[in-house]
Amino acid sequence: MLPLQLDGVSIAFPNPPGPPRIILRATDLVLPAGAMVGLEGPSGAGKTSLLHALAGLEPVAAGSIRWGGENIAELDGAARAHWRRRHTGLVFQDFHLIEGLSVLDNVLLPVWFDMFRTPRALRDRAKALLVGMGLPMPLPPLAVLSRGERQRVALARAVLRQPPLLLADEPTASLDAEAAGRIGSLLVDMAANSGATLIVASHDPHLLARLPIRLRIAETRLERLA
Amino acid sequence: MNPFPLALAGLRHRRGTALALALLVALGVALGVGVGALERSLRQGAARAADAFPLIVGAPGSPTQLVLTAVYLQPDTVTLVPGGVLTRLAADAQAAWVSPIGFGDRWRDKPVVGVAPEFVTLGGRRALAEGRVFAAENEAVIGTAVPLAMGDQLIPAHGLAHAGADEDDADTHHHGDSPYTVVGRLPPSGTPWDHAILVPIERVWEIHGLGNGHAEGAERIGPPWEAAQGIPAVVVQPRDFPGAYALRARYRDAQSNAVFPAEVLVSLFRLMGDVQAVLSAMAMASAVLVLAAVFLAFSGLVAARSRDFAVLRALGAPWRFVLAAVWLELALVLLGGVAVGLGFGWLGGWMAADALGRHARVAVTVAPGWDEVLLALAVLVAGMLGALLPALVVWRRPPGEALKR
Amino acid sequence: MAARRHTTTRRPVLAAAAAFLLPPNPVAAAERLAFDDLYSGWSVMGASFSPRLLALVGQEAALRGYMAPPLKAEADFFVLAREPMALCPFCSSDADWPVDIVVVYLRRQAQPTDPGTRIEVVGRVETGSWTDPDSGFVSQIRLRDARFRPL
Incomplete structure (x- = not known):
């Protein structure tokens, strides 16, 4: 639901003792709201760094990143955290679930950033999401879930509050083919249903094939594939 | 915000370590509390026995x-x-x-x-x-x-x-x-x-x-x-x-x-007080060492969970939430340890006083006293202030790094 | 005169903790009293309190003297005397123990100081014959809610 506009964005990170390592050089890009984007490129080319910059996890060296008019490149850390909380859902290659929390509580985790009590509606929605994604009921302990099931929990956490922006970093890379296919479908369907802008960094050709817009990052340049 | 589930999850996930740390705190506190309670109750028992003899x-x-x-x-x-x-x-x-x-x-x-x-x-x-x-x-x-x-x-x-x-x-x-x-x-x-x-x-x-x-x-x-x-x-x-x-x-x-029996008792108590002061200082030192050990162990624990905290920040957790979650986890360990230590200390002091009192046919009752509560509170306050350090360290680290492994 | 706090020579750490947690004693605007000010005259009927002492009844006053040997261990009171009780075995001055003593009831129990240490006590003045229910002793002049410090 948010359009993206990059103006002269450079991304670099310090690489002592050498000069800073340039990931991306003076790049412009415009994506419409609700776009579904696949980001590809060789390993180490900076897919994750670009994704982190787009999510406001890391500052950029230069340029502006506008999501629907708001330039997140000029926000400070606390403001970026607040912006992320409101606008993004993140999915990682290694799920990054919190051990020790139950499956349901992992989905509800972002709710506690703002609220002491979890509203009934959100709790019901979390359960419905898990059921809809085919997790067994009653929910088993987190420790016994398969990798595919864990990624589905992580996906439920990302979409719980219907963010306008879904960012996924290699969401299928650590899954077997069947689980990868399932996660890919869920991710695309979720974004399509909610109208969220979806950006997926991936190597997975099956997943990339389902995304209409394709970007490739290589040698500090971002190019749009036909 | 509600950092409790997260802090509890951390404790649950590493309950062995958390329990060991709490027990360590409890023993440190119990030592100080026990020595204090024992000395005070022996003094009171001995003084009460002299009441009938001006x-x-x-x-x-x-x-x-x-x-x-x-x-x-x-x-x-x-x-x-x-x-x-x-x-x-x-x-x-x-x-x-x-x-x-x-x-x-x-x-x-x-x-x-x-x-x-x-x-x-x-x-x-x-x-x-x-x-x-x-x-x-x-x-x-x-x-x-x-x-x-x-x-x-x-x-x-x-x-x-x-x-x-x-x-x-x-x-x-x-x-x-x-x-x-x-x-x-x-x-x-x-x-x-x-x-x-x-x-x-x-x-x-x-x-x-x-x-x-x-x-x-x-x-x-x-x-x-x-x-x-x-x-x-x-x-x-x-x-x-x-x-x-x-x-x-x-x-x-x-x-x-x-x-006056009191003259004799006061000089005996003064002697006992000197011994007790030494014991107190040792108990205090042990409490400090215990706290230091707990912080070291906890810093390790926080480092091991730095990815969890990076995830929280990636998901947009405000700094106070992350701070509260880390702090709360250590604070709960300290609180549990101090509470149990207070109980252990009084129990130990009571048992020792009872054994000594029985031998001298003087009834010695160990009543919970403010001195020990103050000691426990001092340990708790010092610990809770100290617990802010690991929490601040967590915030200092940029979240992206930990996520990239 | 800084805030007069209890001299608790033991457990300095706890005292520090207590000072941290408890509100400080209000600095008393206490009037300095001397042992010579207590009585105005002596007769066969006994001593009569001085007008200056009587004027201070119910108010805070400061008095300097020596702590007499303790009558009770773990007690919240002690006896304040004009002169230290002689510890010298050759002196028999103890035999003529002066009657102008003041009984000090402490706000909080404290360890007695050495009999040779001069102390200053601040407390609320009370006069008249009164029997301590715990010890059975009768006293004439008392300082209540008192605290002391060595000089």
């Missing part, structure tokens, strides 16, 4: 020995104070009442002590639990721990050497033929006197062939004693404050020595 007059010699034998009934041989001193004291205008303390005889393991009726009632300030004060030479008032009933009779055995000796032991020298009859019982005092059997001093003198302390033919109980004999000690209740000091000064001469 001023003790004995033969010249060690005040400590005088107090130990007269107040705490610790068996020892003492030099007698001449009867003339008792006669003078009984007539002294500055004394509200006086009573001889004539110990030496025993019934089983209970000391039989010759006293004046005034001592039984502490000059009217102590009511009997049962019965009445002795009114004749062959009557006795017993302490609450003496296994006899009203109307029972007893024959004391003589001599400290035979303390605890069997009654029909051939060596045991039985006094006289006529027994004492129990006519009254003292209320419990939590002092060695709970085990004592109080009899008229006149009878004690008579049994030892010294007459009854009164003029020829007089059969009274209590002062004045015109023909008082030597006695191990005299307890004196002064009429007022100046009187107390005047009596103490007046009866310090070649014949007698007068001391």
